[in-house]
Amino acid sequence: MIRLISILVGLGFTAAVLWAFGNGAYTAVTEGMGERTAEKAFHLHPHAPEGGYSFEGPFGKWDKQQLQRGYQVYKEVCAACHSLKFVAIRDLEQLGYSEAEVKAEAASFQVPGIDPNTGEATTRPGLPTDNFPSPYPNKIAAAAANNNAIPPDLSLMAKARHNGTHYIYSLLTGYADPAVYKNEAGETLAEAFPATMPGTGLHFNPYFANLNLAMAPPLNSDGQVTYAEGNPEPTVHQMAEDVSAFLTWTAEPTMVKRKQTGWPVLGFLLFASILAFLAYKNIWAGVKPKKAG
Amino acid sequence: MSFPWARQYEPQNGFMKWMDEKLPLPRFVYNAVGAGYPVPRNLNYMWNFGVLAGFFLMLQIVTGIILAMHYAANAEVAFGTTEHIMRDVNWGWLMRYAHANGASFFFIVIYLHIFRGFYFSSYKAPREMIWLLGVVIFLLMMATAFMGYVLPWGQMSFWGAKVITGLFGAIPLVGEPLQVWLLGGFAPDNAALNRFFSLHYLLPFVIVAVVILHIWALHIPGSSNPTGVEVKQESDTVPFHPYYTAKDGFGLGVVLIAYFAMVFFLPNYLGHPDNYIEANPLSTPAHIVPEWYFWPFYAILRAFTADFFFIPAKLMGVLAMFAAILVWFFLPWLDKSPVRSGHYRPTFKKFFWFGLIPAMAVLFWCGGAPAEEPYVMLSQIATAYYFLHFLVILPIVSSVEKTKPLPNSITEAVLGSDN
Numbered sequence A: 001m002i003r004l005i006s007i008l009v010g011l012g013f014t015a016a017v018l019w020a021f022g023n024g025a026y027t028a029v030t031e032g033m034g035e036r037t038a039e040k041a042f043h044l045h046p047h048a049p050e051g052g053y054s055f056e057g058p059f060g061k062w063d064k065q066q067l068q069r070g071y072q073v074y075k076e077v078c079a080a081c082h083s084l085k086f087v088a089i090r091d092l093e094q095l096g097y098s099e100a101e102v103k104a105e106a107a108s109f110q111v112p113g114i115d116p117n118t119g120e121a122t123t124r125p126g127l128p129t130d131n132f133p134s135p136y137p138n139k140i141a142a143a144a145a146n147n148n149a150i151p152p153d154l155s156l157m158a159k160a161r162h163n164g165t166h167y168i169y170s171l172l173t174g175y176a177d178p179a180v181y182k183n184e185a186g187e188t189l190a191e192a193f194p195a196t197m198p199g200t201g202l203h204f205n206p207y208f209a210n211l212n213l214a215m216a217p218p219l220n221s222d223g224q225v226t227y228a229e230g231n232p233e234p235t236v237h238q239m240a241e242d243v244s245a246f247l248t249w250t251a252e253p254t255m256v257k258r259k260q261t262g263w264p265v266l267g268f269l270l271f272a273s274i275l276a277f278l279a280y281k282n283i284w285a286g287v288k289p290k291k292a293g
Numbered sequence B: 001m002s003f004p005w006a007r008q009y010e011p012q013n014g015f016m017k018w019m020d021e022k023l024p025l026p027r028f029v030y031n032a033v034g035a036g037y038p039v040p041r042n043l044n045y046m047w048n049f050g051v052l053a054g055f056f057l058m059l060q061i062v063t064g065i066i067l068a069m070h071y072a073a074n075a076e077v078a079f080g081t082t083e084h085i086m087r088d089v090n091w092g093w094l095m096r097y098a099h100a101n102g103a104s105f106f107f108i109v110i111y112l113h114i115f116r117g118f119y120f121s122s123y124k125a126p127r128e129m130i131w132l133l134g135v136v137i138f139l140l141m142m143a144t145a146f147m148g149y150v151l152p153w154g155q156m157s158f159w160g161a162k163v164i165t166g167l168f169g170a171i172p173l174v175g176e177p178l179q180v181w182l183l184g185g186f187a188p189d190n191a192a193l194n195r196f197f198s199l200h201y202l203l204p205f206v207i208v209a210v211v212i213l214h215i216w217a218l219h220i221p222g223s224s225n226p227t228g229v230e231v232k233q234e235s236d237t238v239p240f241h242p243y244y245t246a247k248d249g250f251g252l253g254v255v256l257i258a259y260f261a262m263v264f265f266l267p268n269y270l271g272h273p274d275n276y277i278e279a280n281p282l283s284t285p286a287h288i289v290p291e292w293y294f295w296p297f298y299a300i301l302r303a304f305t306a307d308f309f310f311i312p313a314k315l316m317g318v319l320a321m322f323a324a325i326l327v328w329f330f331l332p333w334l335d336k337s338p339v340r341s342g343h344y345r346p347t348f349k350k351f352f353w354f355g356l357i358p359a360m361a362v363l364f365w366c367g368g369a370p371a372e373e374p375y376v377m378l379s380q381i382a383t384a385y386y387f388l389h390f391l392v393i394l395p396i397v398s399s400v401e402k403t404k405p406l407p408n409s410i411t412e413a414v415l416g417s418d419n
Helices: A002-031 A038-042 A064-076 A089-095 A099-107 A139-145 A164-173 A236-251 A255-284 B014-022 B025-033 B045-068 B078-087 B092-119 B128-150 B155-168 B175-183 B190-219 B240-265 B292-303 B313-334 B346-367 B375-400 B410-415
Strands: A110-114 A121-125 B038-040 B237-239
Touching (some): A002 B375, A064 A089, A064 A236, A089 A099, A255 B092, A255 B240, B014 B025, B025 B190, B025 B240, B038 B240, B045 B190, B078 B092, B092 B128, B092 B240, B092 B292, B092 B346, B128 B155, B128 B190, B128 B313, B155 B175, B155 B313, B237 B240, B292 B346, B292 B375, B313 B375, B346 B375
Antiparallel strands (some): A110 A121, B038 B237
C-alpha cells in the first residue's frame, strides 16, 4: 500500500516538474534561450595588473611601501566621497608608520565629538583609537551630494565583489567612451544597445555590473597624487594598483597573518595524520590478513 | 544491548571502582565508544563520517559560543560586530572562519554519511529508527545553518531570510499571516534577527540531544557494514577501541587538513561576496543564492516554474522542496529488497551511480546558478529523476531485482572462509 501511494506521489511530482519543463522548452523553442542583453555582450571580468600583487598566493606578504602609497591615494582621492568606517586609524601602524606618525595622522582628521562644557555636537581632532571618519554626516547628505547615488563604504570592498582586488583595479582603469569602445564582437554600445548608453551623470565602464555607474573616473591623470621619492611613477595604473592593494588590506588586515598561521597548522596536521595512519596500520596488523582470493 | 562477547568494563583502581558504583559514566563511555562496543571488522572509510560529523558539531558549538561572546544580535550593529570580531578580537578572524567553514564541512561529512546510507541501505530494518533520527538531525542542521547565515546581517543574510521565510507565504490562506508571525514583522528586521540568534544558539543543543538518541538507537542492533550481512559471531567484530578509534583518528587528520586548508587559504571561497555588504532592504542583489549546502533543494524549489492545474507554481515548488527531504523518512518501507548492501544489488547500484548521483550533481550545480536557461531546464530533468528515483524506481527495483549471492558471514567476506 505504502509503495502504491509512493509511486503515485512520485509520478505526481514528476508530472508537475515535466509540465514546467515542457512550458520552458516551448518558450525556448519559440522565443530562444534568453535574450542577449547589453550586460552579457559588454560586461568584462576583472583582471590583475601586470605582475600581480605581493600578497597573492599562499606565501603572499604585504608590500608596505605599496600599502602606504595606496593609503595616500585613498586619502587624497577616494576619501572625498567614500568612508572607511570599519578601519581604525591605529591600524595604520601595520603599514609601517611609527606611533608618532599615526598620532599625527589621526589628528589630521576631524571627527564628530561633544563639547565637554556645553554638551553640544562639535568636532575634535581624531585619535588613533578612532575609526576613519565618514566624509558625510549621514546617508541623506551623501545621497544629496552625489546625485542620489550613495558612495559605498570601502572597508570591505575587496571582499564584497568577486575577485575584489582585481575588480577595484579593473574598475578604476576601465572607464571608456561608449561611442568608441568596442567589445569582443567588435560592436560599440552606441550601435548595439543604444538604450543602455549612460544617461546624465552616469559613466560607462565595462567592469561595472550594469555597465554604467555614477562615479566619474576618479583617477584621470598621471601624477594626480605625488608619491614620495623612491616610489614608482604615479601613473593611473600605478595608483589604481596601489589603492586596490590598500583596500585589500582594509578588507582583511589579518590576511597575511592568516596565511602564515596556516602553514604550521597544516604541517602539524600532516605529521599527526601520518602518525595516526601508522598507528592505525599497527593496531590492525594482527586483524587484517590479506584478502583471500 | 550488545553482543554477548562484548568486553566488560572493569574499573582499574579504587577511585574508578568508587565512581562505577556511584555514577557509572566511564562504563557508559566504555560501552558506547570504547572497547565494550563490538563493531563489524570490515567497515570501509565511508564509515568514518559519523564520528567526523560529531567532531564538527562539537567544533561548531565551541567556536559558536566564543563568537557569541563578541557578537550582538541587533540589526543596527550586527554587521559591525562581525567586523569587530574579524579585526579587533584576538584570533576572532580564526574563530569566525573556523565557524563558517565548519558549517560547510559539517554538511560535507553529513552528505557523505547520508549517501553512504542510501548506497548501503543503512535505513533498512532493524536500523529504521537510527535513520529516522538522522533525518531529523539533518532537518535541524538545515534550520540552524540557515539562521546562522542570517546573523552577520549582510546582503545575502537579509535577502536569503526574506526568500526562505517568503516560502511560507505560498501556503494557502494562512501563508501571509504565518510569514509575518515567523518574522515578527513584514520583512526581516530586528525581531527576526533576535529570534534567529536565540534559536541558532538553542538548536545545536537540540541536535546534540538527537545525536545521543541516534547513537543510542545505533547501539541496539550495532553498526551496519559494507556487506549488509548481520554480525553472527565474535570473529565478525572487533572492539571499537582501539580499532576504530585509530581508524577514525586517521580519517579525522585527513579531513582536518582539507578543512584547515580552506580556513587559512580560501576562507571565503564557499561564501558569497555580497554578504560583505551590509544588509540593505532597498537594494536587491542580482542573484539571491543560499549557502552551497542548500543548492540541491533550492534547485528543486525553483524547478517548478509553471502552475500545475490548480496548484500555483510557487506552492508546488515549496511542497516539492520539503517533500524532497521528507521522502527520506519513508525509505525503510519503500525499499523492499531483502539485501542491504548496494554491492549485491546490481540494478539498484546502476540507478545509484548513473541516476541519483548525477541528478544530485546537477541539482547542486543548478541551485547555485542564476535562474535562467539552461540551468532551469537541467534542474527540472534532475528534479524529475530525483522523485522518480526514491518514489518509483526504488520500490519497483527493490521488489523485482535479482540480487547477487551474499557471503555467509562478515568473517567469510574478509577471510574467504567462515572461521
